[in-house]
Amino acid sequence: MPHHDLDHQVHSKNPLAMFAPQPLGVSFESQEKGEKIILLLRAHIVTLVPVVLEIIFLIFLPLLVPWVLRVPGINLFANLAARQVFWLYVSWYLFVFGFTFYKFIFWYFNVYLLTNERIVDFDFRGILHKETSYANLNQIQDVSPKIIGFFGTFFHFGNIFVQTAAAKPEFEFHHVARPDSVAKEILEQVRLEEGEPPGVIA
């Protein structure tokens, strides 16, 4: 077996994993009895680098702004007491924390699942927009992994397009690690599902 194929003996214990084979301690709302999660996927950790840079920028912004304004001779806090400046900083860092938490939640709950029965796409698109889509394995028609760009090639992540006969005709797994291994595993699970009698969960 090539080293990049999925090892079915491995159980991921890391709750923050971006590529978690048979994750322990994870289930989902409509999971059926006997249905097992084969793979849990999130966007590759590298896709979080711009967000981390934004957060670092926001952390240092209150130190940067008074320093820059001092050059043309503007003292931003001249008319404020130390107590008031303190509360301004508290409010700012509360906002930075909220932004960080939101971005983390956004990444953490944008999850793709492959089970022995179906694929599930938890789409968390914004604070007021979330969507869950399901497609049974026997409805999958085509799976095509794509690795595009410098970072995708260098860090080995990409998109997987799954054509289905389900209510949602195309599933897109965005920026997932090892897209070729994932596509191979989906096809393997489809093949196993086709070998089962209808209605059997195994």
Added chain:
Amino acid sequence: MPIEGVGLGFINNISAAFGIKSFLLLFLVFYSVFALLLFRQVQIMNQKLPTSLSPTLRFVGILHVGVALAVLFLIAGIF
């Protein structure tokens, strides 16, 4: 009353501190609503996809709402 008397002179009496306090209070009201929405989202997603991190996320969500409200009331009271 002559119109100059009514004037905009009262604007001069509004201190920078009052302006900043008003802005912060407005910001924190909206921020608290955002924190509440975030907490609700975490709750819903924890129901949909329970993981070993779910209790921690719920705790952070509650803490976030609590701190946002505490900062709102503290600024309203002692800024």
